[in-house]
Amino acid sequence: MDEHQAIYRLKQGDIRGLEWVVNQYHEKAIRVAYLIAGDTQLAEDIVQDAFLHVFRSIQQFDASRPFAPWFFRIVANQAVQASQKQARQLSMDDDEEDFDLVKLLSSRGSSVEELAEASELSARLWEVIQKLSPRQREVIVLRYYLEMNEKEMAGKLNSAPGTVKWLLNAARKKLSALLKPERMQP
Known part of the structure; x- marks a missing residue:
C-alpha cells in the first residue's frame, strides 16, 4: 500500500488506511511533538490525538496534495497548544525527561572525544531550546x-512570509543570546 491508497482507504472509513499512516509517520511525529512540547509523555499523547484527528477529519484533506505536510501541521499545532496549556498549569521547575539526541549524534561521530563533544552540545542545545x-x-x-x-512554513502556519521570517529571526536571536554567555567563558 502507498500513501495515495492509504488516504483513499481512510476516506472510505477503512481503518487499514490509518494503520499505514501510523506505521509511516509515528516516529517522526513523536520527534516533532517532543521537540515542540519538550515532554515525552505529552508528545505521545499529542501524536495519538493527531492520528485520531486525521481519522475524524480526513474528508477535509485534499488528496491531490501531499499528506505529510498536512499531518505534521496538525502535530505541530497540537504540540504548541498543549505546550501553552501545560505552561499555564505547571511550574517551571518540573522534572524534564531527556531527549536522546546523543544516539542520533553519536552515529555521526567516530572518536570518544567527538562523542563527548556531541553529547555536551546536544544537552546544551536541548536546554536552550526549551527556553524558547x-x-x-x-x-x-x-x-x-x-x-x-x-x-512552506508560511503556508503551514497560515501566516504571511514576513511573519514567519520575523518568528524565525526572533527564535534564532534568542537561541544565539542564550548560547552566547557560554561561548564567552574561557
Whole structure:
C-alpha cells in the first residue's frame, strides 16, 4: 500500500488506511511533538490525538496534495497548544525527561572525544531550546527538523512570509543570546 491508497482507504472509513499512516509517520511525529512540547509523555499523547484527528477529519484533506505536510501541521499545532496549556498549569521547575539526541549524534561521530563533544552540545542545545516559547520552538522544528523553507512554513502556519521570517529571526536571536554567555567563558 502507498500513501495515495492509504488516504483513499481512510476516506472510505477503512481503518487499514490509518494503520499505514501510523506505521509511516509515528516516529517522526513523536520527534516533532517532543521537540515542540519538550515532554515525552505529552508528545505521545499529542501524536495519538493527531492520528485520531486525521481519522475524524480526513474528508477535509485534499488528496491531490501531499499528506505529510498536512499531518505534521496538525502535530505541530497540537504540540504548541498543549505546550501553552501545560505552561499555564505547571511550574517551571518540573522534572524534564531527556531527549536522546546523543544516539542520533553519536552515529555521526567516530572518536570518544567527538562523542563527548556531541553529547555536551546536544544537552546544551536541548536546554536552550526549551527556553524558547512554544511558537519559537515550532518554527525551529519546522525549519531545521522538517527542513521547510520560509514559503512552506508560511503556508503551514497560515501566516504571511514576513511573519514567519520575523518568528524565525526572533527564535534564532534568542537561541544565539542564550548560547552566547557560554561561548564567552574561557
